[in-house]
Amino acid sequence: MLEEFKQVKVGIIxxxxxxxxxxxxxxxxxxxVLDTLRPHDTVTICLPLFIAGDKGERNFAKAFPTITVDGCxxxxxxxxxxxxxxxxxxAIVISELLKEHGLEPPQSRQALEEKDQAAVDxxxxxxxxxxxxxxxxx
Amino acid sequence: xxxxxxxxxYDKFTFRVRKDYWYHPEECWAKGSGGLVIVGVSDFLQKVxxxxxxxxxxxxxxxxxxxxxxGTMETIKTTVSLISPVGGTIQEVNxxxxxxxxxxxxxxxxxxxxxxxxxxxxxxxxxxxxxxEAYFPKMEEKIKAEMAKK
Amino acid sequence: xxxKIVLLPCSGIGKAYGEIGRQAIYEAVGDHxxxxxxxxxxxxxxxxDPEAKQLIHENIVITVDGCxxxxxxKNVETAGKKVDKALRVIxxxxxxxxxxxxxxxxxxxxxxxxxxxxxxxxxxEIDCLERKEQ
Numbered sequence: 001m002l003e004e005f006k007q008v009k010v011g012i013i014x015x016x017x018x019x020x021x022x023x024x025x026x027x028x029x030x031x032x033v034l035d036t037l038r039p040h041d042t043v044t045i046c047l048p049l050f051i052a053g054d055k056g057e058r059n060f061a062k063a064f065p066t067i068t069v070d071g072c073x074x075x076x077x078x079x080x081x082x083x084x085x086x087x088x089x090x091a092i093v094i095s096e097l098l099k100e101h102g103l104e105p106p107q108s109r110q111a112l113e114e115k116d117q118a119a120v121d122x123x124x125x126x127x128x129x130x131x132x133x134x135x136x137x138x
Numbered sequence: 139x140x141x142x143x144x145x146x147x148y149d150k151f152t153f154r155v156r157k158d159y160w161y162h163p164e165e166c167w168a169k170g171s172g173g174l175v176i177v178g179v180s181d182f183l184q185k186v187x188x189x190x191x192x193x194x195x196x197x198x199x200x201x202x203x204x205x206x207x208x209g210t211m212e213t214i215k216t217t218v219s220l221i222s223p224v225g226g227t228i229q230e231v232n233x234x235x236x237x238x239x240x241x242x243x244x245x246x247x248x249x250x251x252x253x254x255x256x257x258x259x260x261x262x263x264x265x266x267x268x269x270x271e272a273y274f275p276k277m278e279e280k281i282k283a284e285m286a287k288k
Numbered sequence: 289x290x291x292k293i294v295l296l297p298c299s300g301i302g303k304a305y306g307e308i309g310r311q312a313i314y315e316a317v318g319d320h321x322x323x324x325x326x327x328x329x330x331x332x333x334x335x336x337d338p339e340a341k342q343l344i345h346e347n348i349v350i351t352v353d354g355c356x357x358x359x360x361x362k363n364v365e366t367a368g369k370k371v372d373k374a375l376r377v378i379x380x381x382x383x384x385x386x387x388x389x390x391x392x393x394x395x396x397x398x399x400x401x402x403x404x405x406x407x408x409x410x411x412x413e414i415d416c417l418e419r420k421e422q
Contacts (some may be wrong), residue, residue: 016299017329021182046300048359051334061149076331110314189355240356
């Protein structure tokens with residue numbers, strides 16, 4: 001009866017980067033997926049906690065598929081995940097994604113503006129699409 | 139499998155139940171020890187409510203009734219009423235929790251104990267509690283309900 | 289050359305504490321002397337980014353962790369640097385229990401009040417550490 005709640009879920013690992021607006025964008029996009037778009041299919045892995053060695057975060061990332069979401073080409077989340085648990089199923093780099101779609105990155109790292117919502121939507125939808133691919137949903 | 143603990147993992151969270159403790163439906167536990175009853179909160183509860191910032195507890199000497207309020211526990215998410223699973227007189231409150239309330243999160247069944255009670259009738263009060271085997275499936279139902287809330 | 293102050297939040301995305309620490313650091317960096325106070329991405333230390341490592345090793349480091357897990361402090365220490373000061377958001381909350389954030393990222397008015405209080409505390413810690421350096 002409870003087996004349906006032990007289903008495969010996808011771990012979303014945002015970079016949380018402080019230095020640039022894209023780091024802020026990763027946070028909002030990832031929370032949109034976790035809270036609204038795919039709440040029953042996803043779990044967040046907290047990158048600092050993951051790096052610090054938390055067993056829950058590390059065991060989950062080893063046992064279940066993950067998607068890393070990095071703000072820039074340094075790919076901190078992707079590289080950390082590869083080092084600590086294994087290659088993620090998908091690695092999204094927001095700076096590249098925005099460039100592909102002709103969207104400007106956020107100007108502020110402290111707060112997103114109204115015009116940044118299109119970027120949040122884009123990134124969140126991309127993550128959700130990748131979650132569906134992993135879980136083979138329609 | 140640990141002989142002292144039953145556990146189950148959902149997502150990245152492992153929920154633990156001490157086999158030798160007794161459990162109240164309001165998610166506190168009780169354990170008889172040297173004539174006293176030690177009381178704390180369950181691993182399930184501390185995971186749901188989040189990091190404990192502070193506790194407001196009755197002082198030693200306060201009288202408790204089984205199922206009655208025995209203080210509050212506050213986290214950044216919520217305020218929880220603590221329920222006493224046993225009637226009696228508080229003998230000792232865990233002073234460590236003043237400086238380190240997060241012990242309730244990191245070690246809810248050990249260093250995170252909350253108070254010790256000299257029970258009026260522990261045998262009678264214990265009949266109203268669940269042993270670990272009876273509590274475990276009820277905990278799993280609550281986990282299911284929490285996950286479905288998202 | 290005078291040392292910089294490097295502020296590092298845990299920025300944990302699972303709880304409001306992470307966002308509070310992050311916002312307080314942005315306020316401290318913006319309000320004070322931006323040439324002397326800076327931040328960097330904690331995860332850069334994990335990937336051995338040379339600039340990030342040089343920054344923490346050559347300057348004064350204050351970590352702002354959400355809770356007692358102390359992820360920021362631990363990550364910095366794993367990179368070989370002992371932090372000069374470690375703060376926890378939960379300690380600020382203890383003195384302002386009425387200020388419960390409204391969400392994990394959308395902190396709301398009470399959450400931002402906690403941010404301002406923490407930013408002020410950061411300012412005091414910065415002043416104290418700078419005096420010690422002189």
